[in-house]
Amino acid sequence: MRKFKWGYIFLVATVLVLGACGNSGDAGGTASSGNEQDSEEGGEVTIDLYQFKVEFKEQFEEMVAQYVEENPNVKINVETVGGGNDYGATLKSKIASGNEPDIFNIGGPQDYEDHKDRIAPIEDSKAADTALEGTLDAVTVDDQVYGLPYNLEGYGLIYNKAILEEAGINPDELKTMEDLQGAVEELDGMKEELGLEAVFAFPGKERWVYGNHSSSSFLAPEFNDSVTEAFEADTVEFELSEELKNYIDMQVNYSEQPVLSLDYSQQVEALYSMEKVAMIQQGNWAYPSIEQIAPEVAENSGIIPIPVDGESKMPVGVPQYWVVNSGAEDEVQKAAVEFLDWMYTSEAGMDIVLNEFNFIPAYEGYDTSQISDPLSEEIYRYSEEGNTSGWVFLGYPTGFSEDVYGNNVQQYISDEITWEEAMENSQKYWEENR
Known part of the structure; x- marks a missing residue:
């Protein structure tokens, strides 16, 4: 696969300052055992995920079910809000209610600024390491990455x-x-x-x-x-x-x-x-x-x-980024990143992203010759030519x-x-x- 340069799409938002990583409310995810040691020994970890893309709701839920089947110690509750509803507004309402999700979506610099007090840095992530050049710029502050790109659209x-x-x-x-x-x-x-x-x-x-x-x-x-x-x-x-x-x-x-x-x-x-x-x-x-x-x-x-x-x-561009709630328990944050890594870097996840979600990948390692739908193919062609x-x-x-x-x-x-x-x-x- 040819490696593409996406830096021209997003410039680094240098004016942003790193906010406190503490959370002003309680995140939803818990470990059923109540502590990280028990989680490592087999306790169930529950992740509450709140995402905006209604277009692939069914396919995404099927993928989550596959992941949970392969990882029986992890439970993922998925809620999808978008389409006719304002995801950003409903996210704020959800946070204000105290029922904060463990994984949620943000757009660019403005969304980061609005939620920086509850966004954890993405550490030790395989997906972050393989993201196409420039696709992380909008969620990078002081050389620290705070989100993972959905895809290119x-x-x-x-x-x-x-x-x-x-x-x-x-x-x-x-x-x-x-x-x-x-x-x-x-x-x-x-x-x-x-x-x-x-x-x-x-x-x-x-x-x-x-x-x-x-x-x-x-x-x-x-x-x-x-x-x-x-x-x-x-x-x-x-x-x-x-x-x-x-x-x-x-x-x-x-x-x-x-x-x-x-x-x-x-x-x-x-x-x-x-x-x-x-x-x-x-x-x-x-x-x-x-x-x-x-x-x-x-x-x-x-x-x-x-x-x-x-x-x-x-x-x-990148439509949205996955971010992890800094107020969630440590084992929930760790499990959240592991799930996102699996989705974008495992053989099974990559196949779903490319062939079930019909995404244009924002990560290296994909066989882009498999992009099959004519809309994504045309957009990909414009991107190859730099005509964007x-x-x-x-x-x-x-x-x-x-x-x-x-x-x-x-x-x-x-x-x-x-x-x-x-x-x-x-x-x-x-x-x-x-």
């Missing part, structure tokens, strides 16, 4: 190859927003002939789709593709505000209606997978859901970058992407405020929370 416009081919549209030629607008209008004019209900399915209910991903694509040039620059920025100018507005308007106007009631499941499964729309904005994480509903549609799907400022770069942009949304102020920007876009879509007001409100929040 990319997002853009997923399209049905057969539909675009029937319409005479070459997706490789959609390099600018003008190109995309022209293709969308052409598809709209052929809806009846193509059997479409709409060109897009814009999931207005899912603020993370446009609050994280759409905004990040249009803000990445402003922050030089750097999550660290976004994290350090005192303000956001929305330099490409008009282009971002046009992109949102285009999706809303040519979408299945009403957009504000459309959720992820309707977008991906009910509309795209059933060939009722030609394209959707999503990432390679959507492939398992599409494949489960309509295998032929999944295999006949492609993905192109969102055209931004005259360029066509695929946004690629960074995920700057991981450096946004806490609550900005969904609660503020996303909420303001929803109000704009429903004609409650103007686009200018949406941008002004978002900018004000950014400045007040920096």
